[in-house]
Amino acid sequence: MASMMQPQIILLKEGTDTSQGKAQLLSNINAVTAVGDVVRTTLGPRGMDKLIHDDKGSVTISNDGATIMKLLDIVHPAAKILVDIAKSQDSEVGDGTTTVVLLAAEFLKEAKPFVEDGVHSQNLIRSYRTASTLAIEKVKELAVSIEGKSVEEKKGLLAKCAATTLSSKLIGGEKEFFATMVVDAVMAIGDDDRLNLIGIKKVPGGNMRDSFLVDGVAFKKTFSYAGFEQQPKKFLNPKILLLNIELELKSEKENAEIRLSDPSQYQSIVDAEWNIIYDKLDKCVESGAKVVLSRLAIGDLATQYFADRDIFCAGRVAEGDLNRVAAAAGGTVQTSVNNIIPEVLGTCEIFEEKQVGGERFNIFSGCPSGRTATIVLRGGADQFIEEAERSLHDAIMIVRRAVKNSTVVPGGGAIDMEISKYLRQHSRTIAGKSQLFINSYAKALEVIPRQLCDNAGFDATDVLNKLRQKHAMQSGEGASYGVDINTGGIADSFANFVWEPAVVKINAINAATEAACLILSVDETVKNPKSESAQGDAAGAMGRGRGGGRGRGMRRR
Numbered sequence: 337m338a339s340m341m342q343p344q345i346i347l348l349k350e351g352t353d354t355s356q357g358k359a360q361l362l363s364n365i366n367a368v369t370a371v372g373d374v375v376r377t378t379l380g381p382r383g384m385d386k387l388i389h390d391d392k393g394s395v396t397i398s399n400d401g402a403t404i405m406k407l408l409d410i411v412h413p414a415a416k417i418l419v420d421i422a423k424s425q426d427s428e429v430g431d432g433t434t435t436v437v438l439l440a441a442e443f444l445k446e447a448k449p450f451v452e453d454g455v456h457s458q459n460l461i462r463s464y465r466t467a468s469t470l471a472i473e474k475v476k477e478l479a480v481s482i483e484g485k486s487v488e489e490k491k492g493l494l495a496k497c498a499a500t501t502l503s504s505k506l507i508g509g510e511k512e513f514f515a516t517m518v519v520d521a522v523m524a525i526g527d528d529d530r531l532n533l534i535g536i537k538k539v540p541g542g543n544m545r546d547s548f549l550v551d552g553v554a555f556k557k558t559f560s561y562a563g564f565e566q567q568p569k570k571f572l573n574p575k576i577l578l579l580n581i582e583l584e585l586k587s588e589k590e591n592a593e594i595r596l597s598d599p600s601q602y603q604s605i606v607d608a609e610w611n612i613i614y615d616k617l618d619k620c621v622e623s624g625a626k627v628v629l630s631r632l633a634i635g636d637l638a639t640q641y642f643a644d645r646d647i648f649c650a651g652r653v654a655e656g657d658l659n660r661v662a663a664a665a666g667g668t669v670q671t672s673v674n675n676i677i678p679e680v681l682g683t684c685e686i687f688e689e690k691q692v693g694g695e696r697f698n699i700f701s702g703c704p705s706g707r708t709a710t711i712v713l714r715g716g717a718d719q720f721i722e723e724a725e726r727s728l729h730d731a732i733m734i735v736r737r738a739v740k741n742s743t744v745v746p747g748g749g750a751i752d753m754e755i756s757k758y759l760r761q762h763s764r765t766i767a768g769k770s771q772l773f774i775n776s777y778a779k780a781l782e783v784i785p786r787q788l789c790d791n792a793g794f795d796a797t798d799v800l801n802k803l804r805q806k807h808a809m810q811s812g813e814g815a816s817y818g819v820d821i822n823t824g825g826i827a828d829s830f831a832n833f834v835w836e837p838a839v840v841k842i843n844a845i846n847a848a849t850e851a852a853c854l855i856l857s858v859d860e861t862v863k864n865p866k867s868e869s870a871q872g873d874a875a876g877a878m879g880r881g882r883g884g885g886r887g888r889g890m891r892r893r
C-alpha cells in the first residue's frame with residue numbers, strides 16, 4: 337500500500353509515447369528503406385510508373401520521384417524527411433528526385449549492420465559527411481564544361497541533356513521531338529529567372545506529335561458574348577491593349593444610394609451609366625489597339641462595340657496568361673483607360689485565333705521581346721497529358737540548369753561508379769573504423785547502376801562486375817562507362833549522350849547524405865498525445881477526470 341501512495345514523477349503528459357535508443361534508430365532505418373523500395377522501380381528509362389489513387393478518387397500516374405513522394409501521404413515521422421528532400425531536389429534542380437530518395441535509403445541500409453553491432457551513430461555520421469565532401473569534389477573534377485560552343489552546338493548539347501531526362505518518362509518514346517522543343521523554349525526566355533514565362537497548355541485529344549511550340553503566348557479562348565463572331569480573328573502587327581478593368585454596363589445603383597425626387601431624373605442616371613461605359617470603350621478604340629485583353633469581364637455591349645470597329649477582344653484572361661502577354665508583347669497592364677499612351681501598348685507579329693483539337697486558341701507569335709514561349713501539349717488521356725507536363729517541367733529545369741552552370745557528367749550510373757571507385761580507393765588510405773564506413777558509403781552509390789539494371793531486367797551482378805572492371809582501369813578511359821539500357825551491357829555514356837548536369841548529382845549526393853545523417857542522429861521519438869484526433873483528446877480529458885475521482889476515494893480510505 338505504501339508503495340502505491342508514493343508520488344510519481346510525471347515528466348510527460350499522459351498518453352505520450354516515447355521510444356528510444358538503438359531500437360528506435362533501427363525502426364527509423366527500416367521505415368526509410370521501405371519508402372526507398374516504393375520508388376526504387378521507377379528509376380531510369382526502363383523504370384515503371386506508379387498509379388496513385390487518393391482518397392478523393394483522383395488518379396495520378398507518375399514516374400517523378402517528387403510527385404510520387406508527395407502523393408504517398410507518408411505518416412512515419414522519419415520517413416517524411418525523404419519527402420522533404422525529394423521536394424527540395426525538385427525545386428532546386430528539378431530532376432534527380434528518385435535518385436535522391438534512393439541514395440538516402442541506401443546509405444541508411446548500409447549503415448544498419450553497423451548500428452546493430454553497436455557502432456555509435458556519430459562515428460557513422462562523421463565518416464558519411466567526409467565521404468560526401470570527397471564525392472562532391474570528385475563530381476566537380478569529372479564534370480565536363482560545354483561552355484564556349486556556338487549557339488547551334490550548344491543547343492544540340494542541351495537537347496541531349498533534356499533527352500536523358502525525358503528518356504525515363506512516359507513520353508520517352510518521343511524524347512528527341514520534345515527535347516528540341518524544350519531547348520527552344522528555354523532559349524526563348526533567355527536568362528530570365530521567371531520560369532512561368534514558359535507556358536504549358538494541355539489540350540486533350542490528338543497525338544503527342546501534334547504538340548507544338550509557340551514563340552510567344554497561347555491561351556484558350558475565353559468566355560465570349562454575342563458579337564464575338566463578327567470580330568476579326570487575325571491581325572498582322574496589331575497593337576495590344578492589356579487591361580485589368582471590367583468593360584461592362586454597370587448599374588450604378590449598386591455602388592451608391594441615390595434619392596430621386598422626380599421620376600424624370602431617373603433617365604439621367606441611366607444615361608450616365610451608358611456614358612461611363614461608352615467613354616471607356618471610346619478611349620480603348622482611340623488608343624489604336626486592335627486587340628483588347630482584360631483580366632476581368634468584357635460584356636456583350638463592349639464585345640459588339642469592338643466588333644463594329646474591327647477590334648478583337650477577350651475578357652477574363654487568366655492572370656498568368658495576361659502577364660505573359662505583357663512580358664512578350666512589351667505592354668503594361670492598365671488599371672484605368674484614362675491616359676493610354678502608346679508606350680503601354682504591346683505588339684506582336686501575328687495574332688491569330690486558331691483551332692487546336694477541340695479548342696479555340698488565341699495565339700500571339702513573333703513577339704518583339706521574344707522572352708516567352710508556350711508549349712501546347714496534345715495527347716490521349718488526361719493522366720497522360722498531366723504526366724507529360726510534369727516530365728517537360730523536369731526537362732525544362734534541367735536545360736535551364738545546364739545553361740546556367742554548364743557542366744555535365746555521364747549518366748547511366750557512370751558517375752556513380754566512378755565516385756564509388758574513388759571512395760573505395762580513398763578508404764584504403766584511412767586507418768580505423770572510418771575505413772569501413774566510407775567503404776559502405778561507396779557501396780551504397782552503386783545502387784544507381786544496379787537499380788537501372790534491375791528495372792530493365794538485366795543481370796545486375798554481371799553488369800556491375802563489368803562496370804567495376806572498366807572503372808578500375810588505370811588509364812582512366814573507363815571512367816564514363818555506364819549501363820547500356822539498350823543492349824544490357826555497358827557503354828560509354830558520354831559517347832551515347834546520356835548526360836546529366838553536374839548539379840543534379842551534386843545536389844542529390846548532398847541532400848541524400850544530409851537526410852541519412854539526420855536520421856542517424858535521432859535516437860528518440862516523442863509522440864505528443866495532442867497530435868491525435870479531437871476525439872482522442874476528449875477521451876484523454878475524461879480519463880483524467882476519472883483519475884481525479886479515484887484519488888479522492890483513496891484518500892478517504
Ligand code: ADP
Nearest residue numbers: 378379380431432433434435503504747748821
Ligand atoms: P530521377 O527522378 O532521379 O531523375 P529517373 O527515373 O529520371 O530518376 O532516372 C534517372 C537515371 O536514369 C539517371 O541516373 C540517368 O543517368 C539514367 N538514365 C537516363 N537515360 C538513360 C539512358 N538512356 N541510358 C542509361 N541510363 C539512363
Ligand code: MG
Nearest residue numbers: 431432501504
Ligand atoms: Mg529524371
